[in-house]
Amino acid sequence: MAAQLQFQDVTLGYDRHPAVHHLTGEVASGALLAIVGPNGAGKSTLFRGIVGILAPLAGSIVTGNLDLRDIAYLPQTVDIDRSFPISVFDLVGTGLWRASGFFGGMGKPAREKIAQALAAVGLNGFENRPIGTLSGGQMQRMLFARVLLQDARLIVLDEPFNAIDARTSADLLALVRRWHTEKRTVLAALHDMDIVRANFPETLLLARGQVAWGATAEVLTTDNLLEARRMCEAFDDSAAACAVDDMPSRAA
């Protein structure tokens, strides 16, 4: 299977401090990959690198032949202005940007698609509600509906089941599995190991650097999880410049 995503010795971070440190690896096209790790392990940072809103400090992330519009991203903390006067229907409809662009009309097929996406996350009847009136979980479901509409080949979900009740997260997991059968590549950062074990064939255990990456059962061992826990979360303000880049084998 061709690689959808390649991490080429990539380091991502903030103010020169690495949050993801020298990660190398490939995500196959059509993979269903869970990304697991303690708080501060670099999961969200890695996602921000993948969708292109954070430039790597070193190395690179190659997304193959993917266009910006082929990637759908559900961030963990959403920067949405909840006081903005826009309805749930219209906001979910922005997921059709790829098809509609600046001027494309919202015809009957588009309206039906939006209605279906809302139904899929159980938000029927919310069409005309201003987004500011939604609860936290409803907001997350609305954003899931938008991801659904984006019809992307690479889907990146950052803790998608936060604040979502058990029944709805089961529904949403069914959607994730459907995407997998449709050969889309799905990456999800998760904390619930039971969900990962039950639904994700492949896992990357991250603790700034890679701890383990492979079949979920082999990655989520007690030893590996303990090792990930040992990561020091805080940045070292007096850290020296990373010397790995200077090694002859890396520079070559």
Added chain:
Amino acid sequence: MIIYDALIAPFTEFEFMRRALAAAIALALGGAPIGVFLMLRRMSLVGDAMAHAILPGAAIGYLLSGLNLFAMTTGGLIAGFTVAILAGVVARTTELKEDASLATFVTIVSIKGTNIDLLHVLFGNILAMDDQTLLVIAFNATITLVVLAVIFRPLVIESVDPVFLRTVSRAGAPAHLAFLALVVINLVNGFHALGTLLAVGLMILPAGIARFWSRDITGMICIAVASAIFSGYAGLVLSFQTKVPSGPAIILVAAVLYVGSVLFGSVSGLFRQMFPGRHLEA
């Protein structure tokens, strides 16, 4: 007949009143939608700051060629665009927020501008619209509406969910900068007729009014434009009948509408909050 004399006759009898009304309508059509976006992006005071940036530019135009419409317009536009675009670029590429980055550039420009007393020049006079000025105002309003139509979707998405727009499109930055340029154009437009300060008023007051009557952006823009046009019309009538200066009269009407909206608006108006009615079943 009395009503006709009071409300319609001033415009049928006097050409300068017709021209003033045309100018007020053009300003309303261009400025009110911009004001709505400024308000929704929490940039209501940015218009005020930007007016400070435009003033020195207009002053330089005045120094170079006297009381010349095009020199002053061009000077104001250049100064305004420069500040708006530099501030926009800094806000997008660094951690500084938009208001702060704008404030820094406005301050820098003002260092050059503080010694020039231009207020007497810049109190626009809506009752003295010649063909040229009227055409400039109408042209700018047209540009505003066309550009706003082009950037409407990215601008809305960027206002509500900037990260999403960044992940699906590169239209965010151009739309943002085009929007700032429209703010400048409309302020420059407004000072011909109203002066810099009142121009800001005709942008922001209608937006504030609209917030109290609609929950969606299309409705807000329509209400803002309608209330701006009404303020222009009623202000001119008021000015004609009472000899109050017309620019302030227009803003006065808008301000009265605003206070009325705060009190009685159907969306979160004070009266509505005090007497919400009984709660519903579901």
